[in-house]
Amino acid sequence: xxxxxxxxxxxxxxxxxxxxxxxxxxxxxxxxxxxxxxxxxxxxxxxxxxxxxxxxxxxxxxxxxxxxxxxxxxxxxxxxxxxxxxxxxxxxxxxxxxxxxxxxxxxxxxxxxxxxxxxxxxxxxxxxxxxxxxxxxxxxxxxxxxxx
Amino acid sequence: xxxxxxxxxxxxxxxxxxxxxxxxxxxxxxxxxxxxxxxxxxxxxxxxxxxxxxxxxxxxxxxxxxxxxxxxxxxxxxxxxxxxxxxxxxxxxxxxxxxxxxxxxxxxxxxxxxxxxxxxxxxxxxxxxxxxxxxxxxxxxxxxxxxxxxxxxxxxxxxxxxxxxxxxxxxxxxxxxxxxxxxxxxxxxxx
Numbered sequence: 001x002x003x004x005x006x007x008x009x010x011x012x013x014x015x016x017x018x019x020x021x022x023x024x025x026x027x028x029x030x031x032x033x034x035x036x037x038x039x040x041x042x043x044x045x046x047x048x049x050x051x052x053x054x055x056x057x058x059x060x061x062x063x064x065x066x067x068x069x070x071x072x073x074x075x076x077x078x079x080x081x082x083x084x085x086x087x088x089x090x091x092x093x094x095x096x097x098x099x100x101x102x103x104x105x106x107x108x109x110x111x112x113x114x115x116x117x118x119x120x121x122x123x124x125x126x127x128x129x130x131x132x133x134x135x136x137x138x139x140x141x142x143x144x145x146x147x148x
Numbered sequence: 149x150x151x152x153x154x155x156x157x158x159x160x161x162x163x164x165x166x167x168x169x170x171x172x173x174x175x176x177x178x179x180x181x182x183x184x185x186x187x188x189x190x191x192x193x194x195x196x197x198x199x200x201x202x203x204x205x206x207x208x209x210x211x212x213x214x215x216x217x218x219x220x221x222x223x224x225x226x227x228x229x230x231x232x233x234x235x236x237x238x239x240x241x242x243x244x245x246x247x248x249x250x251x252x253x254x255x256x257x258x259x260x261x262x263x264x265x266x267x268x269x270x271x272x273x274x275x276x277x278x279x280x281x282x283x284x285x286x287x288x289x290x291x292x293x294x295x296x297x298x299x300x301x302x303x304x305x306x307x308x309x310x311x312x313x314x315x316x317x318x319x320x321x322x323x324x325x326x327x328x329x330x331x332x333x334x335x336x337x338x339x
Contacts, residue, residue: 030261100316104323110311132261133270137220138204143277145320147311 005031006128006135007055011043011072012036013065017113021059024121030132039066044075047082054085056135057128059111062091062102070105077106084141086131099147108144123148162203170196180221216259218245219252220267227271232295237268273309276302280318287314 010021018036025032037043040060044067046052058076060069069089076082088109089102099110109127114120126148134144160176167174170192173185188196197207208214222244226233233240241264242249256264272294279290291302306314 100320100323103320104327106324129261130270133267136260139270139274140278143274143281143321145310145312145317 005033006057006132007033007035007053008128009035009037009043009047009055009058011038011040011059011064012061013038014061017061020117020120021124024117024124025128028125028128030128032128040064040069040072041066043067044072047076048079054081056084057086057088057131059088059090062089062094070102073102073105073107086134086141086144088127103145108141109146109148111148159205163200163205166196166199166203170199172196180217212255212259215245215247215252216256219256219264220260223264223268223271227268227275227294232293237264269305269309273306276306276314277317280314281321283318 008025010018010025012018012021015038018038022034022036025034035046035055037046043058043060047054047058060072062069064072073087073089076085076087086108087106088111089107090111090113093112102110111123111127114123127146130146133139134141159180163182164176167182172188172192175183175185177183200207208217219241222241223237226237226240235243238249238253242252245252253264256262256267260267262270276290276294279285279293280287285293287299287302291299294302296302296305303314306312306317310317312320
């Protein structure tokens with residue numbers, strides 16, 4: 001249960017964002033294995049596969065194509081094999097009521113996507129660090145809500 | 149229906165039963181510490197380890213990790229205790245573990261990827277969340293119980309840790325629960 005690294009999935013249509021995420025996650029103190037998907041449909045296909053390693057955390061772009069991010073969330077919520085997986089939605093600025101809705105649908109993290117590489121690095125470091133605490137100390141994932 | 153767990157009792161019971169099941173001669177010491185009367189063979193060790201993994205129980209091998217785990221346990225005890233413990237956290241932890249706080253604090257940051265101070269805040273906010281969800285105490289009472297000087301202090305720390313206010317948190321959890329109950333009973337949607 002308490003492995004020395006985290007499995008992370010990132011899903012975004014934008015290849016540059018995926019590269020940013022990958023480069024940042026690779027450099028953190030906590031060891032991370034990253035897997036990327038360019039649309040929601042492929043990500044869910046992979047996750048629903050019986051052989052797939054369920055990651056500790058998935059990052060999904062709010063406006064991802066292939067399968068709507070909220071549809072992905074609902075599928076994840078409905079399947080008990082994802083009970084220990086943390087879901088993070090990231091997006092350009094959106095209204096507060098939409099953010100609330102994302103949390104109500106079961107997301108643990110909402111991240112307003114920072115503009116610069118440096119601030120993305122800062123925010124991702126924060127998310128992974130707090131996520132590690134939930135992972136390593138067995139905190140209640142259902143109560144894990146973080147808005148950054 | 150909501151149920152409340154006594155995690156200590158639960159974990160101890162599971163451990164006890166598993167040890168018996170494997171026919172090992174042992175003695176349970178402090179929480180999470182087992183002493184064996186006979187050394188385990190490699191095979192016994194790996195079988196036992198495998199079996200425990202199904203329950204989310206991990207055998208801690210390294211001394212450093214074990215010490216950090218003890219610090220975490222002490223913090224949880226401190227934060228979730230029903231009485232307010234009238235000493236500073238640093239003194240409580242260093243007396244409990246019999247090491248200097250400086251040593252423990254450095255070790256903790258190295259192994260746990262966060263500082264003891266941040267871990268205490270995280271645990272306090274977790275406790276606050278659990279109490280908010282239980283919905284039996286006002287925020288003022290919760291702030292007092294968790295040893296905050298005021299509601300404002302609790303709210304600020306809550307917001308800094310989670311990005312949302314305690315009342316937003318309460319609202320989200322409430323909506324989630326209603327959404328879940330409408331899935332179970334779809335007719336309720338049309339009332």
